[in-house]
Amino acid sequence: MTASKNHLEGWRLRALVISIVVAAIGYLAFSLWGGWKEVLSAFAEIGWLGTLIVLSLSLLNYALRFARWQLYLKQLGHRVAFKPSLRIYLSGFALTTTPGKAGEAFRGVLLKQRGVPFPTTFAAFVSERLSDLVAIVLLTLLGLTQYPQARGIVLAGVLGILVVLVCLSSQSLLDWLYRWAADREGKLMALVAHISETLHGARLCHRPRLLGVATVISVIAWGAEALAFYWMLGWLGADISLSFAIFVYALAMLAGALSFLPGGLGGAEAVMASLLVLKGMTMPAAIAATVFIRLATLWFAVVIGLVALIRSRHGEVLAEGGA
Numbered sequence: 134m135t136a137s138k139n140h141l142e143g144w145r146l147r148a149l150v151i152s153i154v155v156a157a158i159g160y161l162a163f164s165l166w167g168g169w170k171e172v173l174s175a176f177a178e179i180g181w182l183g184t185l186i187v188l189s190l191s192l193l194n195y196a197l198r199f200a201r202w203q204l205y206l207k208q209l210g211h212r213v214a215f216k217p218s219l220r221i222y223l224s225g226f227a228l229t230t231t232p233g234k235a236g237e238a239f240r241g242v243l244l245k246q247r248g249v250p251f252p253t254t255f256a257a258f259v260s261e262r263l264s265d266l267v268a269i270v271l272l273t274l275l276g277l278t279q280y281p282q283a284r285g286i287v288l289a290g291v292l293g294i295l296v297v298l299v300c301l302s303s304q305s306l307l308d309w310l311y312r313w314a315a316d317r318e319g320k321l322m323a324l325v326a327h328i329s330e331t332l333h334g335a336r337l338c339h340r341p342r343l344l345g346v347a348t349v350i351s352v353i354a355w356g357a358e359a360l361a362f363y364w365m366l367g368w369l370g371a372d373i374s375l376s377f378a379i380f381v382y383a384l385a386m387l388a389g390a391l392s393f394l395p396g397g398l399g400g401a402e403a404v405m406a407s408l409l410v411l412k413g414m415t416m417p418a419a420i421a422a423t424v425f426i427r428l429a430t431l432w433f434a435v436v437i438g439l440v441a442l443i444r445s446r447h448g449e450v451l452a453e454g455g456a
Contacts, residue, residue, distance in 0.1 A: 175421030197354035226438030256334025268351035276380025
């Protein structure tokens, strides 16, 4: 149990606190730039009922992604009980805004205590991110014709998907890569060997049937948040079509992912606000809409993750790790 606590109380916990503080300051500055009165006015227009609807669709997103995570773990030969697995999965959300995907590493720490090796956790993580990327790219296609200037970003996402799929499709390539790295010394070669081992596991999660199921789950999950974004824009009086609203949300998520910034902070917001202004919204209204949807999706997930993380610290997961 002590070792696990050290994982939680060391650099990961400090990175979590620092990232949340920095991001909170950034969001405060972002709101001030738009004007506090306008932002608060927009929140009032959405109202409590609207907020609950948006948060409910965010919860649907998290639930579907967790169901997909369970499918991946099962495919990789590890069945983890529902409650502890859910708590561990949600704990990773608390570190969404930390550098280096620390949340995924933290999930690995907790799952290791339940007999799930690190390569399996990271294989599931790679599969998750690829499935998310596929879904986001598909959703951007709904409104790409209305803003063809975004073709470069979408193409970058498509190329990323193709590169990973090509690597996953060739067993001989992965075997050769692993042997080549294993026969050499150095940290870089060890990393290459680890990556090839992870891709071996991820390959199991991309058999045609599971790939199809995971893609459907991912499209519905991210589509739910995009739908919430569309409804929210309507409540604010914006004249934006469903297809373009989905496109804006998906493109913002894609831009955030390609920026490699924690949680896509900055990149996603810039794309979202800019496109809303392009469609006729005032800058304060566009910023208010952007701040609201990110609070109701990204930051809502962080809060849920913090609750799950605290329970993971003091609950049965870490207790069993110290038994």
